[in-house]
Amino acid sequence: MLTEAQTLTDIARHPDDVVPESPARLAARLKTRKRWLLVQPKSVTTMTVDSGRVSMPLNLVMVATLAGSIFDITLIDERIGDQVPEDLSGFDVVAITSRTLNATRAYSIGDKALAQKKIVVLGGVHPTMLHDEAEQHCTSVVYGEVEPIWDELACDVLRGTMKKIYRSKELISMASMQRPDFRYALQSKNAKRYAARVPILATKGCPVGCSFCTTPVIYGKSYRHRELDLVLDEMRYHQERLGKKNVTFSFMDDNISFRPQYFTELLDEMGRLGVRWNANISMNFLHKPEVAEIAGRSGCDLMSIGFESLNPDILKSMNKGANRIQNYSTVVGNLHRNGIAIQAYFMFGFDDDTEKSFQAAYDFIMENRIEFPVFSLVTPFPGTPFFEEMKPRIRHFDWDKYDTFHFMYEPKKLSGEKLVENFIKLQKEIYKGGAIMHRMRGKPLNWVWLANFMMHRFTSKLRSESFL
Secondary structure (H helix, E strand, O other): OOOHHHHHHHHHHOHHHOOOOOHHHHHHHHOOOOEEEEEEOOOOOOOOOOOOOEOOOHHHHHHHHHHOOOOEEEEEEHHHOOOOOOOOOOOOEEEEEOOHHHHHHHHHHHHHHHHOOOEEEEEOHHHHHOHHHHHHHOOEEEEOOOHHHHHHHHHHHHHOOOOOEEEOOOOOOHHHOOOOOOHHHHOOOOHHHEOOOEEEOOEEOOOOOOOOOOHHHHHOOOOEEOOHHHHHHHHHHHHHHHOOOOOEEEEOOOOOOOOHHHHHHHHHHHHHHOOEEEEEEOOOOOOOHHHHHHHHHOOEEEEEEEEEOOOHHHHHHOOOOOOOHHHHHHHHHHHHHOOOEEEEEEEEOOOOOOHHHHHHHHHHHHHHOOOEEEEEEOOOOOOOHHHHHHHHHOOOOOHHHOOOOOOOOOOOOOOHHHHHHHHHHHHHHHOOHHHHHHHHOOOOOOHHHHHHHHHHHHHOOOOHHHHO
8 A cells, every 4th residue: 555655755756646535535535624714813903883794705715615514623713702712722724814914913923823833825815915924924925725735734734734825726616605604603602793694605816907906907807706506505594594585685796787687687586585695896887767766676775886987097097897886876866766765975185176176076975965975085006907006105104004094105285194184084075974964864773874974974073183
């Protein structure tokens, strides 16, 4: 019988002649179940609205589901109050997901685990965008999605032969995606801090290609979707799990509406299930009244839409081709007529912004009675074309402040002082009591009202020094 070392030698000499061993068979042969600690790090920014509830970390739950068949999994979410133990002797692998805002915390956990001789795996958007930086704080970086490289990674963990970076040459179909097992997250004693809305995924990617977004860097122009039956079966599973039909789902897709036929077929089927839902969605066909009609019938209570700016030159500069300002009010009217609230995103700090940009946003929001406006300062995230363009002008690279609220660079037509001053003023005016009542009068008494009053409390405390 060949020893493991001999088998590895033969593979190295004749890689095309040897069928790779599956992780399950390798684990069975080695008679081992490595112990994994999966960590969702917290961020340290003060510029967040603390509702006491956070969304379940769907991507990390998906990793736990994938790994759980051959490894023992513990999932810790620092955002809900879980704590990473100081002594990591109970684990063989510490795997951490990270975006830019919590990268410093992720690196700190990675460094601590490395010091205790653990295998440390870093994944997520920030390690993907800056893998050279991330490699200093871990054993291995997962570049992009974990599913395409899972077998290789799992086998290397079992053998103890880790590579510095795991990067797939191609994306894989979503057909093989397992239904996420929420028990990994719900086992926490702090699980009550998760929002009641159930996260779900139907598509991946967004071919729009906005210059400030990390999605096209990771996925390119690809756009994939799950079979409708798989998405609907997952919804039925959660209805049964929770013992009710009117479950509210939050689609975590970057742009669920990009394929109109798939989107409308999905909504038709969802309408028969009796669920509620919300999602991120682009404007590329929301000006058509029939889309809002079918969304309303299917149980949509809120759409999150990136309006971004009321300046056409700014929209052009960010490659936001789907946004046509002449359609903005039409989109809003279509959704409102069908009982759908709008979470509208606006960004400030582009080179073409002036003080008039803030007044234009205020007027549009108040005239159209937008239920939940969300404002951010333009933030060049690492790895994006916008980051490379603005790098010489960026004031600092303190990842803790990459929260879309801190002042990153000075626009050409607006001083940094005026940018922050107007940014604060706009938020205070939009979330004054009278403005809330004007925008929300006659709207259903639901969590959007609560969000407005929490924003009122948050914006009333804003000070210029907080943005520096």
